[in-house]
Amino acid sequence: MRDALDLELASLTKRYGAAAAVDAVSHVFASGRYCCLLGPSGCGKSTTLRMIAGHETATSGDIVLGADNITHAPPAARGTAMMFQSYALFPHLSVWENVAFSLKMKGVEKNERRRRAMTLLEMVEIAPMAERRPAQLSGGQQQRVALARALITEPRVLLLDEPLSALDPFLRVRMRVELKRLQRELGVTFIHVTHGQDEAMALSDDIIVMNGGRIEQSGSPREVFDAPRTEFVARFMGGHNVLANGAGKIAVRADRTRLSRSGEGALSATVTGAEFQGTVVIVAMRAADGAELSATLSDAAFYADPFDPGATVTVGWDHADQHALAG
Ligand code: ADP
Numbered sequence: 349m350r351d352a353l354d355l356e357l358a359s360l361t362k363r364y365g366a367a368a369a370v371d372a373v374s375h376v377f378a379s380g381r382y383c384c385l386l387g388p389s390g391c392g393k394s395t396t397l398r399m400i401a402g403h404e405t406a407t408s409g410d411i412v413l414g415a416d417n418i419t420h421a422p423p424a425a426r427g428t429a430m431m432f433q434s435y436a437l438f439p440h441l442s443v444w445e446n447v448a449f450s451l452k453m454k455g456v457e458k459n460e461r462r463r464r465a466m467t468l469l470e471m472v473e474i475a476p477m478a479e480r481r482p483a484q485l486s487g488g489q490q491q492r493v494a495l496a497r498a499l500i501t502e503p504r505v506l507l508l509d510e511p512l513s514a515l516d517p518f519l520r521v522r523m524r525v526e527l528k529r530l531q532r533e534l535g536v537t538f539i540h541v542t543h544g545q546d547e548a549m550a551l552s553d554d555i556i557v558m559n560g561g562r563i564e565q566s567g568s569p570r571e572v573f574d575a576p577r578t579e580f581v582a583r584f585m586g587g588h589n590v591l592a593n594g595a596g597k598i599a600v601r602a603d604r605t606r607l608s609r610s611g612e613g614a615l616s617a618t619v620t621g622a623e624f625q626g627t628v629v630i631v632a633m634r635a636a637d638g639a640e641l642s643a644t645l646s647d648a649a650f651y652a653d654p655f656d657p658g659a660t661v662t663v664g665w666d667h668a669d670q671h672a673l674a675g
Contacts, residue, residue: 599670628644629651
């Protein structure tokens with residue numbers, strides 16, 4: 349059963365000439381959840397988002413928000429709002445005027461516009477800068493303004509296109525926490541486009557993995573990470589070894605992969621390198637058939653008896669930790 353404010357895509361398709369950028373995508377975004385569209389560059393994430401926003405026409409299929417078929421509705425009449433990657437703030441307007449701009453277009457009077465803009469600026473913790481111009485703000489602050497500007501229209505669904513990609517890594521993690529907090533407070537559905545699996549795992553209630561214009565898998569971060577359906581998902585999410593196993597392929601998490609210097613194990617490999625990552629060390633290996641493998645070991649275990657490049661190791665895992673892949 350669809351909830352009253354769920355957003356449903358039904359066989360949504362976008363063709364550019366003969367090529368399908370989005371190929372018959374069907375999915376229900378449950379209302380009030382943080383959803384990430386995740387996939388490599390060119391897989392159709394932004395095109396999907398732009399069709400939901402109404403900035404791109406659908407070639408075929410439907411977009412239904414609650415009881416309304418919004419496939420052909422103008423952007424401002426959809427109940428969605430978009431926060432862009434480039435913040436696109438008006439340079440000659442103050443911060444609060446930028447946030448209140450859409451209310452001005454609707455003829456809302458000035459005191460009311462300011463009051464509503466200030467409420468949102470407080471929510472994104474930038475109210476003291478309300479009188480500044482965008483050029484007097486840092487990138488992270490401009491982004492908060494852009495967020496407030498998108499939220500002032502009281503959308504049922506907020507669309508975010510790579511909102512964190514312009515920020516430095518430290519700020520990106522901070523802003524990620526803020527986005528998640530805001531989404532929880534507002535209860536609005538967020539659909540966030542990213543090519544970063546870390547970002548998607550940190551933020552999402554639901555991850556939708558796309559590949560070649562189609563949805564490859566969707567589910568909670570744990571479902572997608574613990575049980576990748578296909579080789580593509582296992583490799584894209586990372587942290588897995590993909591191995592040929594008779595008829596098909598299997599995935600084994602790198603942190604469930606064991607190494608020993610000799611003895612019984614599923615296969616033998618040569619160590620090609622070890623990467624120190626603080627709490628863990630990732631040991632890279634090449635199997636006899638050329639497959640690249642990795643094992644994530646605790647730093648204590650690794651440094652107690654380090655594996656040097658060139659060492660021959662036996663790779664093993666518990667049968668319960670191997671997972672059959674489709675396709
Ligand atoms: P993503 O957001 O996942 O990087 P896009 O949705 O931007 O991917 O693009 C999906 C595919 O559609 C890509 O192959 C891209 O080259 C193509 N595409 C996107 N926009 C256009 C356009 N305006 N004209 C032609 N092809 C386009």
